[in-house]
Amino acid sequence: MIILTGTTGNLGSSILRHMLGLVPPSRIIASVHNRSAQAHEGLEKKGVHVRAGDYHDPGSLERAFAGGDRLLIVSHPSFSDELRVASHRNAIDAAKKAGVKHIYYTSIAFGGESKAAVMKAHLETEAYLRSAGVDHTIIREGVYMESYPLYLGFFEVSDAEVVVPGDGGVAWAARDDLAEATAKVIAGGGYKDETILLTGPRAYTLAQTTALVSSILGREIRFSTASQGEFVKRHAAKGDAARLWASTYPAIEAGELSVVDPSLERILGRPPVSLESRLRGLLGGEGEPRAEVSNWIDNGQRGAR
Template sequence: MTKYVITGATGGLGSEVFKYLLKFVPASDIIVSLYNPSGATPLIKESGVEIRRGDYGDPASLDAAFAGAHKLLIVSYPSIAYELRVQQHKNAIDAAKRAGVSRIYYTSLAFAGDSVAAVMRAHIDTERYLKESGLTYTVLREGIYSESYPLYFGFFDPAEGKEEIVVPHSDGPVAWVTREDLGEGTAKIMAQGGFENEIRLLSGSHSITLSEIAEKVSSLLGRTVRLVVVSEDDYVKANVGKPGPRGEEEFLRGWATTYKALARGEAGVVDPLLQEVLGRELTPFNDTLKTTLGLHGSILKQYVK
């Protein structure tokens, strides 16, 4: 009997992993390690799985949460604060080592291993720490979420009615993929095994540039929306002072590095692995675009912190 411990099961990706893992292995073999156990979703509660408290910032809680785990999924910490993030991941890896976990699965991100994107730095350092830990690991570089396109597409909010979508440095291709497809693939890989000590990319099956998104959005909304590439300073000027972290210069300068990575094609790599693992076509980007037009505020609130 293999015991699975899943972190982040209340989140966008982890909840999908959990939903699919329930289909692949008995609920009695699954334990969820929640940052906030009182926030367990109805599916978690109804499934009858064991719920434990595990806070990446509290190593003692992780010792208890990971006890007895054979396979452990570490969902990356939801923040772009580099040092804090790396520390939270190290705490989880150290606890897994103390708990004698046989296999760690870590959700990394789909930029390059020598990325110039600030958001990838914590993942690269975590991947290195994991490799040096001596634990058996599988790093899954989870593709850029289709649902998160507004972040890349100039914090796009259709309610603002803007014609020009301002981004810094460059446009570039992104192999967008839904969190549900990633969740199903991640759960399947965990249940089936394989990929020992490998770093694998789970990407969408096509790459789409931001200019192409502008065309799609224009046609769906019935009005012109254009991508305009400006200097980093002009990008900062266009956003600074807006509500929340998105309006802060430090955040904006860090996020601007993402577009340097897009220019290098870092996020546009298409890997057939996810489609092979799922044995079906992936959800088209257009489907997500249609269903998410109108929900952008919640995405910005979720990730720009």
């Protein structure tokens, strides 16, 4: 039995969709915050077991995880590191009590000693999971191509320039590719006590990414760098989100996101989606950049409450 959390989120829902193509629905348990939501009715009709599991209620997690063998913990969205780590610890502890044999955790692809604020809770969770005395796999998901607006300084399609506090390579990967690979890793088993790095096949600097966006839109978009203070001031309306995000750029400059690993292509059994192809889809109306930024900010603020 495979337990999936976060199945209503962008990554989690895609993992679930791919998992349904790999194992019978009767072997899947979806642990959800709101058990009564109409969105889950379709899953139950397919044969998926839907159970109530709240990261803030350890008892509910233990009940949701009962009878499961493999558990995927999708990281809790919040700007509060304390809340995120507590949520992940609750899930790990509940899994052990429920007799789960193997825990998979979705981390992100920054360096092992990263100073980026967005990595802090992940590093603490990784350390806790390694010390938990249970078989585990840490899946460091590469930077989503869909999140390019965040990395290009909260970019919007109408913008004529990108101004960020630093530049460096990013080995972008399509979110659905990452989800498919994650589902295959869990369904296939193995990777005991390993950390897997899933990245795209090539690293693009933020300047190169901006140039791609400019080419696809058919107009000039200028690229430049500024200090972190200037960046935060420029995005003062975003408050804490801008200050938190500014710490990402020194990590990018240090090359933390430029590492290219072949694991994603090997697990998929095909070449990953290219950045240019995915950007064409996103900029062609499939995904509004403002929505990706808003979702990240809204989820982070909501999760911190």
